[in-house]
Amino acid sequence: MVRELLRQLVEGPLAVRLRRFVAVGTLAAGIQLVLLWLLVDRGGLNYIVAAFLAIETTIILQYVINNAWTFHADRKTNRWPYVYGLVKTNIVRGSAIPIQLLVLYVLVNFGALQYLVANALAIGATGIYRYVLDARWTWS
Template sequence: MLRSLLRNLLSGPVATQLRRFVIVGATTAGVQMALLWAFVDAGGLNYLVGATIAIEITIVLSYVLNNAWTFRATQNTGLHDYLAGLLKTNVVRGSAIPIQLGVLYGLVEFAAITYLIANAVAILISGLYRFVFDSLWTWG
């Protein structure tokens, strides 16, 4: 069963979506990291406050890119569907914020990892959660 799941992730029908989701995620993670640095180092905000603001900005950017490219076959079109999809992805990704912030906090405060590296790890950990729920609910 696990072998079948892994094979489908690499070459099955979900593989293309997963690869696109990862590309969009890597792009928006870069934007999120740059925003986080700007908010914390240039703006003087607490790293958790800066991360929360950066996450919300990249939630919207991720939705726009994923709707147009990753989930093109099932994309949300029309104003109502587009806004409903944006709301759904905000619920999915908003529910991932405690996961990401918890990992970020734990790595910074207890493992003494710098906040930017800790944030990158937190993005990776919460990424699978976001993919599963976005693909099933936002564009399902």
């Protein structure tokens, strides 16, 4: 599965879309980490609560960018299809939130990792899951 995913990054009909999805995800991961740091270190929130807020913010950001760029051939342009797509991506990506938060919690509390490093790893751990569901359901 990983080998096939890596091959699709450089060749095949899904290569451009997959590279764009990864680029948007990388940008969003960076923004999520900055938001997490701001909410925890500057805002004084618990890292799990802050992670939830940062994740939801980047879910919306990623939908906007992916709709306009990554899945432009299938993009939602009218109001209701756009809102419906946003709801669908929130369901898809929202279903990954408990997984990401669990990985974050385990890495911080049992792996003794710093919360930002743990969150970056948790983002990576849920990336394929989010791509497959978004590609097959949100923009289907």
